[in-house]
Amino acid sequence: xxxxxxxxxxxxxxxxxxxxxxxxxxxxxxxxxxxxxxxxxxxxxxxxxxxxxxxxxxxxxxxxxxxxxxxxxxxxxxxxxxxxxxxxxxxxxxxxxxxxxxxxxxxxxxxxxxxxxxxxxxxxxxxxxxxxxxxxxxxxxxxxxxxxxxxxxxxxxxxxxxxxxxxxxxxxxxxxxxxxxxxxxxxxxxxxxxxxxxxxxxxxxxxxxxxxxxxxxxxxxxxxxxxxxxxxxxxxxxxxxxxxxxxxxxxxxxxxxxxxxxxxxxxxxxxxxxxx
Numbered sequence: 001x002x003x004x005x006x007x008x009x010x011x012x013x014x015x016x017x018x019x020x021x022x023x024x025x026x027x028x029x030x031x032x033x034x035x036x037x038x039x040x041x042x043x044x045x046x047x048x049x050x051x052x053x054x055x056x057x058x059x060x061x062x063x064x065x066x067x068x069x070x071x072x073x074x075x076x077x078x079x080x081x082x083x084x085x086x087x088x089x090x091x092x093x094x095x096x097x098x099x100x101x102x103x104x105x106x107x108x109x110x111x112x113x114x115x116x117x118x119x120x121x122x123x124x125x126x127x128x129x130x131x132x133x134x135x136x137x138x139x140x141x142x143x144x145x146x147x148x149x150x151x152x153x154x155x156x157x158x159x160x161x162x163x164x165x166x167x168x169x170x171x172x173x174x175x176x177x178x179x180x181x182x183x184x185x186x187x188x189x190x191x192x193x194x195x196x197x198x199x200x201x202x203x204x205x206x207x208x209x210x211x212x213x214x215x216x217x218x219x220x221x222x223x224x225x226x227x228x229x230x231x232x233x234x235x236x237x238x239x240x241x242x243x244x245x246x247x248x249x250x251x252x253x254x255x256x257x258x259x260x261x262x263x264x265x266x267x268x269x270x271x272x273x274x275x276x
Contacts, residue, residue, distance in 0.1 A: 010039060010041050010088040011038060011040060011091065012039075012089050012091040012092070012110060013087035013088055013089040014032050014041065014043065014092075014094075014095055015094055015095070016028060016029070016032075016042060016083070016096065017097065018053050019048065019073060019097075020050060021097035021098065022049070022051040022052045024097060024210070025044065025057060026056050027133075028098065028099060028100055030060075031103075033062060033064060033065070034103055035101060035105065035107065036103050037107045040089075041064050041066055041088060042066070042095075043066045044057045047070050047073050048072050048074075054067060077176035077178045077181065077184040078176070078178040080175075084176075087167060090166065091164055091165070091166060091167065092164065092170060096160065099207060099209050099210055100207070101206065105206035108204070112200070119199065120165060120166050120197040121158070121164070121170075121189065121200075122199070122201070123162040124202040124205065124206040124207060125140040125162075125205040126139050126162060127205040127208050127209070128210075128211055136211060140201075140203060141159065141201040142157055143200060144200065149193060152193055152236055153239060153241070153244040154232075154247055156183070157199065158201065159207065161207050162201075162206065169192060169197050173192045173195055180227065182220075182223055182224050182226075183230070186228060186231045187231050187234075187235075191235075221259070222259055222262055225251055225254065229248060229251055229252065233248070
C-alpha cells in the first residue's frame with residue numbers, strides 16, 4: 001500500500017500504456033516531466049513490447065517516472081487499468097504513448113478541478129500533428145456538462161489524451177472494459193455519464209494529438225467507427241433523437257466506402273486549420 005504521505009505529495013498520476021512505442025515514448029514522457037507547477041508521476045505501462053520502449057523509459061532516471069512491465073500483451077484497456085491501480089494520486093491524467101502535453105496542460109486542468117469539485121472528468125481541445133510533429137490543425141470539443149451529455153449520443157465527447165479524471169469516479173464505474181481495444185474510452189465515459197458523473201472540456205488545445213499516415217491508419221479508422229457505433233447503440237440508442245439516428249445510419253454507409261476515402265473524409269472533417 002502506498003504511504004499516505006506519498007499520496008499527498010503526488011497530485012496527479014499520468015497513465016500511459018505503451019506497446020512497441022519506442023519511436024514516440026520519449027517525447028510523450030518528456031512532455032509530462034516538463035509540466036509547470038505540478039507534483040506528478042507518470043506511469044508507463046509497457047504492454048509486453050518487443051522493441052526498446054522499456055529501455056527508453058528507464059533512461060530518464062527520474063523518480064517521477066514509473067515503469068510497469070507486463071509479461072504478456074493485454075491491450076490498452078487492461079494496461080490502463082494496471083496503471084490506475086498503481087496510481088498514487090486521486091487524480092488520473094491520460095496520455096497515449098504517441099501524444100504530447102503542452103507545458104501548462106496539467107496545471108490548467110488541476111486548477112479548474114480544484115474550483116469545480118462537481119466535475120469528475122475534464123478534457124481539452126487538441127492540436128493535431130503528423131508523424132514528424134508538424135502541426136496539421138485543431139479540434140475543439142463541447143465544453144459544458146449539458147453540452148457534453150447531449151453530444152454523447154452522437155460521438156465521443158473527449159479526446160482521451162486530454163482527460164484528467166477523479167480516480168474514485170473512474171473506479172466506481174468499473175474502469176476500462178478490457179474487452180474493448182477501440183472506443184474503450186467512449187465506453188467508460190458513457191458508463192460514467194449514466195452513473196451521474198459530470199464532465200467539462202477546456203477550450204484551449206493543451207494536448208498534441210498525433211495522426212499517423214498510411215494504409216494502417218485507414219484500416220484502423222474503420223474499426224474505430226465500428227466500435228464507436230457499438231457504444232452508441234449499447235448506451236444511447238433509446239435516447240437518440242432524429243439527428244443522432246441519422247448520423248448512426250450515415251456511419252454505417254461510410255463503412256461500405258473504401259478505407260482511403262474514409263480516411264480522407266476524416267481528415268477533411270475532424271479538425272480545423274486554426275482555432276476560432
